[in-house]
Amino acid sequence: MLDALQNVLVTPAEMTAIDKAAADSGIDSFTLMRSAGMAVSAAALRLFPEALRFVVLCGPGNNGGDGYVAASALADGGADVAVFALGKPEALKGDAARAQRACPLSVQPLIAYEPQVGDVVIDALFGAGLARDLPEEAYETIERVSEGRIPVIAVDLPSGVDGRTGEVRGTSFTAAHTVTFMARKPGHLLMPGRVRCGALEVFDIGIPARLVSERAGDLRINTPAAWGSHASALDPATHKYRRGHLGVLSGGSLSTGAARLSAAAGLAAGAGLVTLVSPAEALAVNASHLTAVMLREIRDTEDLATWLKDKRVNAFVLGPGFGVGKKARDFALMLCDRALVLDADGMTSFEKARAELFERAANSGGRLVMTPHEGEFARLFPEIAADAALSKIEKAQAAARLSHAVIVYKGPDTVVAAPSGRAVVNANAPPSLATAGSGDVLAGIVGAHLAQGMPAFEAAAAAVWRHGEAGTRAGRGMTAETLIENIPPLP
Numbered sequence: 125m126l127d128a129l130q131n132v133l134v135t136p137a138e139m140t141a142i143d144k145a146a147a148d149s150g151i152d153s154f155t156l157m158r159s160a161g162m163a164v165s166a167a168a169l170r171l172f173p174e175a176l177r178f179v180v181l182c183g184p185g186n187n188g189g190d191g192y193v194a195a196s197a198l199a200d201g202g203a204d205v206a207v208f209a210l211g212k213p214e215a216l217k218g219d220a221a222r223a224q225r226a227c228p229l230s231v232q233p234l235i236a237y238e239p240q241v242g243d244v245v246i247d248a249l250f251g252a253g254l255a256r257d258l259p260e261e262a263y264e265t266i267e268r269v270s271e272g273r274i275p276v277i278a279v280d281l282p283s284g285v286d287g288r289t290g291e292v293r294g295t296s297f298t299a300a301h302t303v304t305f306m307a308r309k310p311g312h313l314l315m316p317g318r319v320r321c322g323a324l325e326v327f328d329i330g331i332p333a334r335l336v337s338e339r340a341g342d343l344r345i346n347t348p349a350a351w352g353s354h355a356s357a358l359d360p361a362t363h364k365y366r367r368g369h370l371g372v373l374s375g376g377s378l379s380t381g382a383a384r385l386s387a388a389a390g391l392a393a394g395a396g397l398v399t400l401v402s403p404a405e406a407l408a409v410n411a412s413h414l415t416a417v418m419l420r421e422i423r424d425t426e427d428l429a430t431w432l433k434d435k436r437v438n439a440f441v442l443g444p445g446f447g448v449g450k451k452a453r454d455f456a457l458m459l460c461d462r463a464l465v466l467d468a469d470g471m472t473s474f475e476k477a478r479a480e481l482f483e484r485a486a487n488s489g490g491r492l493v494m495t496p497h498e499g500e501f502a503r504l505f506p507e508i509a510a511d512a513a514l515s516k517i518e519k520a521q522a523a524a525r526l527s528h529a530v531i532v533y534k535g536p537d538t539v540v541a542a543p544s545g546r547a548v549v550n551a552n553a554p555p556s557l558a559t560a561g562s563g564d565v566l567a568g569i570v571g572a573h574l575a576q577g578m579p580a581f582e583a584a585a586a587a588v589w590r591h592g593e594a595g596t597r598a599g600r601g602m603t604a605e606t607l608i609e610n611i612p613p614l615p
């Protein structure tokens with residue numbers, strides 16, 4: 125794969141524009157299709173040398189065209205190959221028709237395919253052009269292939285997976301391996317598409333990288349390339365105040381653990397100082413559990429205003445275990461003009477009062493990051509959550525635009541979006557992160573980055589990445605505590 129395109133995510137619509145630009149620049153589209161099909165046949169031989177028969181399932185568009193090229197190449201190489209088609213081969217158009225005419229193999233109707241032990245399926249039914257739920261015929265075939273446990277190599281995308289959203293349009297193959305072309309598509313990273321792809325290979329079919337990157341939008345895979353330039357190395361002459369002072373707001377005496385997890389994570393992630401802000405009744409329990417994290421009693425907005433005279437306290441985490449209500453809203457609105465991570469109860473407190481928060485975010489000049497999981501997202505952005513036409517990326521982007529905040533829409537496929545529309549999709553998080561307190565740790569890491577002076581989008585994206593790395597390092601038996609111990613240094 126081209127290094128220049130390693131982190132780029134291209135939507136199917138952008139891919140169509142790239143295709144057209146390639147044709148306009150004089151690149152022969154059939155050459156691209158040949159290259160794509162040859163890459164698929166090479167992957168099939170490399171991955172399944174023991175296959176007794178390659179079964180190529182070809183659809184009505186160019187994805188099917190790639191399939192005919194692959195089938196021809198496999199047959200040329202001496203493999204046993206059978207081709208089954210959805211729709212009439214005579215109805216194919218353009219490059220796909222040409223690929224089918226050049227294929228020496230007979231074509232049988234899709235429904236005639238009966239899986240046999242030793243088969244390897246090459247799925248070239250639908251790729252980027254899937255426009256609606258799969259037709260009935262494809263359903264039956266997919267079911268038979270799954271029941272027969274026949275390994276599948278998908279061309280571009282497993283048929284049924286929507287390349288824009290990662291949603292499954294009715295049903296889909298679950299591939300062992302997917303070969304896509306030039307760059308990843310959102311459907312390769314977003315759930316459930318990601319797990320349907322199996323191992324993903326990105327093959328360079330020869331479209332110049334410049335043509336791809338010029339037409340790709342502001343969407344990337346979350347790697348250090350997206351934010352590394354804002355993660356500066358430690359200055360040997362630094363001192364703790366220069367590394368930022370993070371304040372984390374604790375809940376009452378029976379719900380202090382979540383904020384302590386955020387505070388400990390903030391310190392481990394590099395904030396110079398972290399102060400846990402506690403109501404009077406929780407001071408003793410907090411004090412008994414803290415060492416490097418400092419403790420301060422703050423009862424009300426007056427106390428908070430007094431503390432805020434110290435301008436060195438430059439970032440805050442509010443929400444984990446804090447409690448839902450007016451106190452959370454009052455505190456959050458006071459902290460918005462510095463840098464604030466609003467998590468959990470902090471967000472839920474604004475369920476019926478979001479306009480005030482969003483207006484403050486738009487006008488305060490501070491940095492606001494909100495970190496909703498799916499339930500919290502639906503509470504704060506019900507109309508966006510309910511819009512079935514939007515992908516998770518588009519939902520996060522819409523929420524960021526509406527709230528004037530950076531949105532970290534959490535899950536296995538966490539999306540970080542800025543009000544400008546810039547977005548990254550995260551891909552390094554292990555499922556073992558689904559453990560109590562893991563979100564509190566994430567909020568603390570974001571807070572540390574904000575305290576260090578990172579812009580909100582980069583602070584959030586870098587935190588999500590470090591959180592994922594920490595999860596991998598902590599291993600399957602992790603708890604939120606061991607997750608904190610495994611936060612890696614900023615790269």
Ligand SMILES: NC(=O)C1=CN([C@@H]2O[C@H](COP(=O)(O)OP(=O)(O)OC[C@H]3O[C@@H](n4cnc5c(N)ncnc54)[C@H](OP(=O)(O)O)[C@@H]3O)[C@@H](O)[C@H]2O)[C@@H](O)CC1
Pocket residue numbers: 139140142143156157160183184185186187188189190249250251252253254255256257258259279280281305329
């Ligand atoms: N990008 C590149 O540079 C290159 C791309 N290449 C390849 O091209 C692929 C994209 O090709 P594509 O645009 O022809 O789309 P594809 O997925 O074959 O499906 C379209 C056909 O399916 C039909 N159809 C759609 N949904 C349907 C449904 N639910 N049920 C039934 N029918 C449905 C639709 O009909 P329509 O909706 O118009 O009625 C149309 O006939 C891409 O994935 C890659 O493999 C390579 O060749 C190398 C260069």
Ligand SMILES: Nc1ncnc2c1ncn2[C@@H]1O[C@H](COP(=O)(O)OP(=O)(O)O)[C@@H](O)[C@H]1O
Pocket residue numbers: 497534535536537538553554555556557558559560561562563564565566591
């Ligand atoms: N299946 C999964 N794979 C990878 N990461 C996950 C998965 N499920 C949850 N996570 C991550 O774990 C964290 C859980 O946060 P959250 O839902 O707020 O939990 P809690 O409130 O218990 O801390 C989020 O960062 C989320 O992205």
Ligand SMILES: [K+]
Pocket residue numbers: 187247248249250251278279280281282283
């Ligand atoms: K496919």
